[in-house]
Amino acid sequence: MARRSAIILFIILGAFVALYLGQSRDRNSVLKIVDSSTEASLSQISQDSSAKTQVTEGASSATVETMKARDPRSPKSVREGSPLVDIKEAKLEAVSLFADTNWKIWPGVQAISSKGTAPSSGILAKVNGYYLVKTEEVNDFRSFSSQRPLVVVDSRLEIAGVVTGVFSVVLKEGVSSDLLKNASGLKIVNEFPDIRTYYVTSSYEPFDLQTFQEALKAEAEIEQVRIEILSRQYEKY
Amino acid sequence: MKSINGSRRALIALFVMSLVTGIFFTNCAKNGFTASNPEQNGEGEDPFLAIAWHIHNTSQKVFALDSGVAGVDLNLLKTWQSGIFGDGIKILISDDGVENTHEDLQVNHLKTAVSKDYSIPSYSITSAAPIASDDNHGTAVAGLIAAAASNGVGTKGVAPKSSIASANFLSSTVTQTEAFLVDQAGGDFDIFNMSWGSTQNSLIAAVPSFHAKMRAGVLNLRSGKGAIYIKSAGNDYHVYCRGSKSTYCVGNSNFDSDNTTPYTIMTAALNASGYAASYSSMGSNLWISSFGGEFGDDSPAMVTTDRMGCSKGFSNSSVGGSLAFERGGLGNAGCNYSVTFNGTSAAAPVLSGAIALILEANPQLTWRDVKYILAKTAVPIDYTTSGTLTHPEGEEIPAGAIWERAWIENSAGFKFHNWYGFGRIDVDAAVALAKDYTFSFGNFVETNWADERSGLSLAIPDNSATGISDVMAIGTDLKIESVQLKVWITHTNVANLSLELTSPSGTKSILINMNNSLSNLANYQGEVFLSNAFYQESSQGAWTLKVVDGKGTHTGTLTRWSLSFTGSN
Incomplete structure (x- = not known):
């Protein structure tokens, strides 16, 4: 045992x-x-x-004389990126609102949110959450409403963009955001104090985009003002 | 000699059997792999880990026609065996939403209100799950990073103990405003994964506040050590030419301004054979190559998590193609996993997971240290410095011109190529260096375009390898971490042009290759391109910009150019 x-x-x-x-x-x-x-x-x-x-x-350092050529293959899903818009017949309007840029107003075209039902016809382009369609309505940047965003075209890149009525504002170093919070006729949409950047728009609609922009640029304590133009589609790779 | 009776013989046999078992069958569990056929039907601790070739490449086919090459993988087994799995590292996945209730993701998904659902007004929330039917991408990305380990289901992420959250910036339900773009680059995270970008057949304008946010992130997050921004380089090596829906051109990662800051780590994608994936964008702004696979039919793609159920996600009961796995077969009865996910979209999260391992090994590393470690330990692929590469679409270039160079070795000893960055990531080597890391960078200096050549009118010879060259003298002496070029050229078709920088020590970097996808685009108007080829060289001395026109008909003039350096002094 x-x-x-x-x-x-x-x-x-x-x-x-x-x-x-x-x-x-x-x-x-x-x-x-x-x-x-x-x-x-x-x-x-x-x-x-x-x-x-x-x-x-x-092995590779001893035997490779020339690099292996690549055999490209079409991506799984066809992406056009920001499609070029046909502006041959368009009477683009250059306005001082977009001075020093290539952006021009595309009259006779409106932006409709793509979250709703797609228009049955007349879609000229799709840009970042909006369908661009022909319209008889006149969109005036001096009487802007966020319900009817302005459609613009970069005449060099030949891409369309949508003006949302929002501006990015960068405050100068040391300036308090109270400058914006206390400003009448202005509301802050998003704020990033770590980079002194605030996204703002008018408290009232309709409003004059140019006047609003000029008022912001005239403010000595503001370093930079940019009008938001949605023109690109961020795509999944 | 006494004879051995039966019972003693039985006992001796048992002893011998136990010895044999101990020697030959303890290895597999320790490595984290089930000892099974790669094509098995869903059994084991992580049943699909065996087909995760990027973790351990044994030349599995993963249902494809061709297999990969054994050994071509992340090389992370020692790191896992040492117990490093990304514990304590927080990763924000900026994508179209992550299924936080997924059986293989829920344990690692953060339960606090740090995710961001931009489809609702107050978007800080405990989860930003997929909403639209095509919001499938983020869940796949998440699985490559943080699919849980040893839970009896699914696969295993590169960092299976890391913590993830989601920002659904790419969801179909979200309007991609500038504010959301900026917001998804912020928060208390160690790593930000951005498997997205824009199609590289046009020049994509910069959003300055996005760049500013990333700059703030690398300077301030992680208690000043800096967050790590991982970005996919793009899938546009083969892309429709600008304005065309039928003709293909060569894209460039540098065309997207989001890819041209020093604050991101741009990753290319490798396939299971270890070469650049067929789609992986090229660019002098690349940093490293990670694994993204091919398409799963000819050559393996990536195995990862998929939205649960066979009515949604990449794998579902109605998907086409020959892969039964994607329709709920071969152990994937719930359609909870996919084997066709690919792209630099996949390469980025694989890299994010790898960096999570590096950060767990040494949490004191700064963002610059991480970049250094990756570059220092990367494995150059298909390495040679001789020969040149021809245009992949077969376009002719002027006699004597170079479309793309082979590998370069710069004067600091770093090897670089526009297809691979510094090469293939090697996790074990990177972690080993991280553990014993002593290198010190010193102050981070940015010269912010202090150096410029303007008022030029240099005619670019049409369709000629001669090109024009202009020289700028740089007085600042930095150990380079990035070089950005800003350029103004008046030309009726900039797609024809190549832009090449030569450093004071003679290193050449082609930032933009001739005959590219910017078909019929007029002029460069201060666009910015970045090169990492000069890493750790000195900035001081004469820099040469050479512009070559690679095709006839269109002509132009170089009018102005500027350089901006980051580095240390």
Whole structure:
């Protein structure tokens, strides 16, 4: 009985020894997965970070004469990006609101939110959450309403944009946001005090975009004013 | 000699069997892999880990026609074996929403109100789950980072103990305002994953406040050590030419201004054979190459989480194609996983997960340290410095001109290529360096366009390898971390033009390749492009800009250019 117990104990001990040996071999086998050049670089890098840089794989540096050419393939989903708009017949209007830019007003076109039902016809383009469609209505930047965003075109890039009536304002260093919070006729839509940037619009509609912009630019404590124009579609890669 | 009786022989046999078992079958569980066929039907601790070739490439086919190449993977097994899994690292996934209730994501999804659902007015919330039927992307991205480990379901993320939250900036239900763009780059996170961008067949204007937000993030977040912004380089190596719906051109990651700041780590995508994926955008602004796979039919794509249920997500009962897995077969009965996710969209979260491991190994690393470690330990792919590369769409270029160079090694010893950045990420090497890291960068300096050449009128020879060159003397002596070029050229078709910088030490970097996707676009008007090829060189000395016109008919003039450096002095 005692002898049998000893033998069973010996078997169990043998199993533990085998387990230990297996783990040791695991560590050694993991190290051996690393090829010699990478293993060398690991030890060197850990000792002196200025020594080895980007160790190339042993085989590639010895045998590659020219790089392998790439065989391009069409992406899974066809993306056009911001589609070029056909502006050949458009009578684009250059206005001082967009001075020093390539943006011009595209009359006879309105922006409709794409969250609702898509128009059955007449879609000229889709831009960042809006369908652009022809309209008989006159959109006047001097009587702007966020319910009828203004449509503009970058005449150089030939892309359309939607003016939302929101402006980004960057305050000068040290200026309190109370300047904006206490301003009459202005409301803050979003604020990022860490970068002194506030997105603002008029408290009243309709309002004159140009007058609003000029008032902001005239304020000495404001460093930068930009009108928001939504023109790009951020796409999933 | 005494004979051995039967019972003793049985006991000896048992002992021998236990030895054999211990030696040969303890390895698999320690590595975190089930010892099973890669095409198995959903069993084990993480049943689909065996087909996650980017974790451990054994040349699995993953239902594709061709397999990858064994050993071409993240090389992270030592890191996992040391117990590093991204614990304590917080990652914001800016995408179209993340299914926080997913069986393989819920344990790692943050439960506090740090996610951002931009479809509702007060958008700080505990989750920003998919809303629209096409909001499938973010859940796939999330799984590559943080799919839970050893829970009996699904796969395993690169950082399976990291914590994730979601900002649904890309949801179909969200209007992509500038304010939302800025907001999704902020918050108490260590890493921001941005698997998105704009199509690279036009020049994408900058949103200054977005750049300012990222700058603030790298200077202030993580208690001043800086957040890490990971961005996909783009899938437009092969893209419709500007204005065309039938002709393909070569895009460039530099065309998107969001990709040209020093504050992001731009990643290209590799396939399972270790080469640049067929779609992966090129650009001198690339930093590193991570894994994004191919399309899953010819060559493996990525296995990851998918919106649960067979009525939604990438894998669903009505999806086409030959992959039964995507329709709920082969162990994916709930359609909770997908094997066709790819793109630099996939490369970014794989890299985000890898960086989470690096940060857990050394939480004191700054954002600049992380970039350095990645560059220092990256593995150059297909490395040679000889020869040149021809235009992939077969376009002719002037005799003697170069469309793209092979690898360069700059004067600081860093190897770089416009397809790969500094090369393939090597997690074990990066973590090893992180653990013993002693390098010190010093103050972060930005020269902010202090150096400019203006009032020029340099005619660019049409369709000629000669081009025109102009030299700018830089007095500032920085150890370079990035170089940005701002350029003004009057030209009736800038797609024809290549832009190449040469540093004082003679390193050449093509920032824009000739005959690209900007078809028929007139003029450069101060667009900014970035190059990482000069990393750690000195900025002081003579810099040369060379402009080459690679095609006839259109002509133009270089009128002005400016350089901005970041680095340390």
